[in-house]
Amino acid sequence: MKALRVGAIISFLCTLYLYPSSGTAAAYRVRDADNAIPFVLFRDSDQPNAFYFLPTTFSIAASQGSQRIGIQIYSDPKIKSQVTASVTLSIAAVATSTQLTAAATAVRQKFGTTEPKLGPLSRVSTRMSVFGDATPITPLATGRWMTSPLDSSQSITFTVSNVSRRELLRLLSADAGGFSILVELQAEGIIAGAASARILTVQLNELSGRRGFVTPGPDFEKFVDETIDRAVEGTPTDKSLLRDSYSSWIRQRLGPPSLHRLKDKLLYGWALSANTFKPEDSSLRVLIGFPHSELFGSVIELGNLCRSNATAILNVDDGSSGCDSLR
Amino acid sequence: MRFITLILGQIVIAFSVRAQIPPNIIDFDRSVGFSTPRSIIVYPSAQGTDQVYLIPNGLQVADMSSSSRAVGLTHSGITKSGHLVLRLIPTINGIPIPEIVSELRAQFPNIRFAYPGLKSSRFEVTGPGFETVSTTTTRADAADPIASDFVRSILLPPIALRALLTPRSYQLSVLAVSAEYNIRGMSRDSSGKPILEDRIFRVSTTVEGFCALSPGAALDALKGTSGCILPKYDPNMIRRMQTILRGQSLYAGRLDGSFGPATEAAVRGFQRKNKLTIDGIPSPELLEFMEPIPVARRP
Numbered sequence: 056m057k058a059l060r061v062g063a064i065i066s067f068l069c070t071l072y073l074y075p076s077s078g079t080a081a082a083y084r085v086r087d088a089d090n091a092i093p094f095v096l097f098r099d100s101d102q103p104n105a106f107y108f109l110p111t112t113f114s115i116a117a118s119q120g121s122q123r124i125g126i127q128i129y130s131d132p133k134i135k136s137q138v139t140a141s142v143t144l145s146i147a148a149v150a151t152s153t154q155l156t157a158a159a160t161a162v163r164q165k166f167g168t169t170e171p172k173l174g175p176l177s178r179v180s181t182r183m184s185v186f187g188d189a190t191p192i193t194p195l196a197t198g199r200w201m202t203s204p205l206d207s208s209q210s211i212t213f214t215v216s217n218v219s220r221r222e223l224l225r226l227l228s229a230d231a232g233g234f235s236i237l238v239e240l241q242a243e244g245i246i247a248g249a250a251s252a253r254i255l256t257v258q259l260n261e262l263s264g265r266r267g268f269v270t271p272g273p274d275f276e277k278f279v280d281e282t283i284d285r286a287v288e289g290t291p292t293d294k295s296l297l298r299d300s301y302s303s304w305i306r307q308r309l310g311p312p313s314l315h316r317l318k319d320k321l322l323y324g325w326a327l328s329a330n331t332f333k334p335e336d337s338s339l340r341v342l343i344g345f346p347h348s349e350l351f352g353s354v355i356e357l358g359n360l361c362r363s364n365a366t367a368i369l370n371v372d373d374g375s376s377g378c379d380s381l382r
Numbered sequence: 383m384r385f386i387t388l389i390l391g392q393i394v395i396a397f398s399v400r401a402q403i404p405p406n407i408i409d410f411d412r413s414v415g416f417s418t419p420r421s422i423i424v425y426p427s428a429q430g431t432d433q434v435y436l437i438p439n440g441l442q443v444a445d446m447s448s449s450s451r452a453v454g455l456t457h458s459g460i461t462k463s464g465h466l467v468l469r470l471i472p473t474i475n476g477i478p479i480p481e482i483v484s485e486l487r488a489q490f491p492n493i494r495f496a497y498p499g500l501k502s503s504r505f506e507v508t509g510p511g512f513e514t515v516s517t518t519t520t521r522a523d524a525a526d527p528i529a530s531d532f533v534r535s536i537l538l539p540p541i542a543l544r545a546l547l548t549p550r551s552y553q554l555s556v557l558a559v560s561a562e563y564n565i566r567g568m569s570r571d572s573s574g575k576p577i578l579e580d581r582i583f584r585v586s587t588t589v590e591g592f593c594a595l596s597p598g599a600a601l602d603a604l605k606g607t608s609g610c611i612l613p614k615y616d617p618n619m620i621r622r623m624q625t626i627l628r629g630q631s632l633y634a635g636r637l638d639g640s641f642g643p644a645t646e647a648a649v650r651g652f653q654r655k656n657k658l659t660i661d662g663i664p665s666p667e668l669l670e671f672m673e674p675i676p677v678a679r680r681p
Contacts, residue, residue, distance in 0.1 A: 123588050125554030127510040127545045141510035141541075143555040145588050177423060178410070201562070201584035207439040210558035210586040212508035367554040371510070371544050374613040 094150070094158055095351060097176065097242075104168045107176040108158060109205070110148035113238045113353045116208035123208070124364055128223065128380065129371040137217045138381070140227070146183065146236060146355060147208040150175075175205045178243040185213040188232045195234075200241070211236075224381040227368070228361040236355040254301075256336045259286040264329030270322060271312055279305060308332070403428055403576050408435045408498045408567035410581060422474050422482065425498075428568035428576070433494040436479055438472035438528060441561055441585040447596040453533070454599035455592075457543055464543040466536045470561065472528055472585065480530060497528045501564040501580060505534050509557035509589075511541030528563060547600060549610040549663050551591025560586030594661040615641045615664055623664055626672045627652060 099105035115122045123145040162171040181203040184194040196213035226233045309325045361378035370380040409428040424434040457464030569579040593600035597609035617639030627633035633648035646662045653660045
């Protein structure tokens, strides 16, 4: 009875739809080899005319014609030669109604769907990180993972502290790479298949200790095959999908390969040991199927801010605008 | 650099705890969209009742010029700290949530609109001179601060205060403010069984300087004066402006090239008369606008 009631209410609400919203229905990623669709799209396997879009392009948000960014520059009263810059900005996904209409048209042509309904993917977590070219690995600022509506903007402040005026001028006037914002998006609830297994760390470390070293390519794939046979509990129903997911996980766990000297020979790959994997790794369950999530990224290059956003730059010491005070 | 798409999702840490689902709780796995009168997404109740929940997707700062007198900036000189009081408005697609609710209620009287109960909420502000992030965590009660406007007070460091009191700062972002809502709801595990899950929703916006547009909202408590810092402008430019403003009966003071409250008021009067942005800033562009067109340039 309860299920019927839920169904009746949802059906009633569905009659109000302009667009679908992601629910528990299985969805799979739409392949778009020719890039005709400017979003990552997911198609609802239960409702073939329902598509969920995930914008993967972001830019500085704007309101009433001006970009939401401000840069305050101020000097240390004790060391006048050094300055600090505080940058506050908002970013927003680029998903205009024109682009969505174009996407709907592309979907209609590509899939023969008569009335495709496009809606935002509702379960998306985002995180912002800011990088400067002087610190390409350590971010200047990193936000927390948050469930953020795709149709809203997100704001962040980052600071470049105690640098010379010349260095700050270089960062603010670089045409590319001065400051970059990485937006990570994690989309959840997307189904790709059906199989599950649990990693047995003891078995994995036993195998790692025995092999000692693996190189990218066939050697690594062989290692993955072996660990699936030995280190995964259960009998997966779809071994190829499990291998793909396990391969992704183990690459992330090991990090990027690097040069190692083994018996007077330089080798590019990963060093393994009997304690490479931690006990808590065994609590990981490899799930192929619901719930499943995918990580996407978008990079915003802030570019030459001295040129593009001169009025947004304020020297707090003297009230001047732009980058002239840094020259 | 192009970020390489990674597939991480098949690995899931089974951290959620299966539990009895309490009444009146949101269903995170489902959402439905309304097309009229507003295009918005809401979340149904986990119990499948005729109740739907609204979660903001935006945050706005109340207009300083029209909001309550409680909102504004009080300081005791630009080299010291100040207190900024902001009224923040949770929105959906830029519309305050109470407005959306009354519109939807009028059109769909059989649906009950509600706000999810908060486990906790958090307010955060960042900006120039903040060595550490200033945060306030409120206890979980009712639907505040989802359901309605909420007011937060921020202790500003001197640099942020100075930035906010610079006249031109209304053209740029100075602070980032955010509200986080920790909401407990229902989700489903891989086998479809319901589990309790806490999710943090975040909305944020930036705060621009406002003293040039709403001078009454910035008060120097020691001097008893309001408005921005008055910077030292080019005396020749100011003297020329004073002359023009006197010619238009907007200024009755001395032609001394000094930019004080009387000249500022005259500049505002000129901007008002000519339907320009009333910021009281005597820029070279404004002087160019004020200057009569030379005879040689007339068509």
